[in-house]
Amino acid sequence: MPQVISRDGTHIGYERQGSGPLVILVGGATQYRAVDMRTPNMVQALASDFTVVTFDRRGRGESNDTWPYAVEREVEDIAALMDAMGGEAYLFGMSSGAVLALEAAAILPRAVKALALYEPPIDPARSAASYQQDHAEMAELAAEGKGREMMGNFLGSVGMSPEALAGFQQSPSWPAFEAVGLTIEHDYRILADARQGDTPPERWQNAIMPVLVIDGDKSFPFMAAGADWLASGLHNGQRITLADQSHDVDPLVLAPLLNVFFQMGSVVVH
Numbered sequence: 001m002p003q004v005i006s007r008d009g010t011h012i013g014y015e016r017q018g019s020g021p022l023v024i025l026v027g028g029a030t031q032y033r034a035v036d037m038r039t040p041n042m043v044q045a046l047a048s049d050f051t052v053v054t055f056d057r058r059g060r061g062e063s064n065d066t067w068p069y070a071v072e073r074e075v076e077d078i079a080a081l082m083d084a085m086g087g088e089a090y091l092f093g094m095s096s097g098a099v100l101a102l103e104a105a106a107i108l109p110r111a112v113k114a115l116a117l118y119e120p121p122i123d124p125a126r127s128a129a130s131y132q133q134d135h136a137e138m139a140e141l142a143a144e145g146k147g148r149e150m151m152g153n154f155l156g157s158v159g160m161s162p163e164a165l166a167g168f169q170q171s172p173s174w175p176a177f178e179a180v181g182l183t184i185e186h187d188y189r190i191l192a193d194a195r196q197g198d199t200p201p202e203r204w205q206n207a208i209m210p211v212l213v214i215d216g217d218k219s220f221p222f223m224a225a226g227a228d229w230l231a232s233g234l235h236n237g238q239r240i241t242l243a244d245q246s247h248d249v250d251p252l253v254l255a256p257l258l259n260v261f262f263q264m265g266s267v268v269v270h
Helices: 039-046 071-084 096-107 128-143 147-157 162-169 174-178 181-194 202-206 222-231 251-264
Strands: 003-005 011-018 022-026 051-055 089-094 112-118 211-216 237-242
Touching: 003 071, 011 039, 011 071, 022 039, 022 071, 022 096, 039 051, 039 251, 051 071, 071 089, 071 096, 071 181, 089 096, 096 112, 096 181, 096 202, 096 222, 112 251, 128 147, 128 181, 147 162, 147 174, 147 181, 162 174, 211 222, 211 251, 222 237, 237 251
Parallel strands: 022 051, 022 089, 089 112, 112 211, 211 237
Antiparallel strands: 003 011, 011 051
């Protein structure tokens, strides 16, 4: 698979399909190409109108990692992909990848043409300090190399029961998830940096391109509030809710919406 070299020398593996304007898909926690069975369906749905790039975030799959981690390093990874393919792109971010994509858009406003974000996992009802504590705990485990424990803690935090987790850890699928356990700290850092206060970071106002913030009405209860909170910090944001969709959004429902938004810069809600 092809790779680009990020500013700090990290190799980022990616693949591209289709033709037309560039769309880069930014995955959330645990997502990478070897385990992500949903994103290829969205790629196929978009590839007739766009050149669609999927990539392994640093530390996952065919991308290596470089210590120390900072959110800016992942922004540089996205910038390297754009630079290798023409210098500008539309971005779509999923879950914690939505927050990362917004950070990239705020740093690269001239290169990001439009931005679509699905369910940034931010709970405005939680304190900023709790996000810092969550990250500190994951960072301590990462420093000790406890990727298995990190992945287990993360899956438990999003609702997997101890019994289900124990079964998953005995399944053939588990090694591919355990292998990227250390990178969960990256996602916790992204959220902690976003939640350093009770209001959205002022830097997000640099993202002056059209931004679509999406949630599903069957998702976790806090997701709608988080999408509202994030959108409130934008100059040019639009908010919509998809009917009958959860955090595991159907890519064949989402892709037509992205197609319209990236081509028109907005969507009409009936």
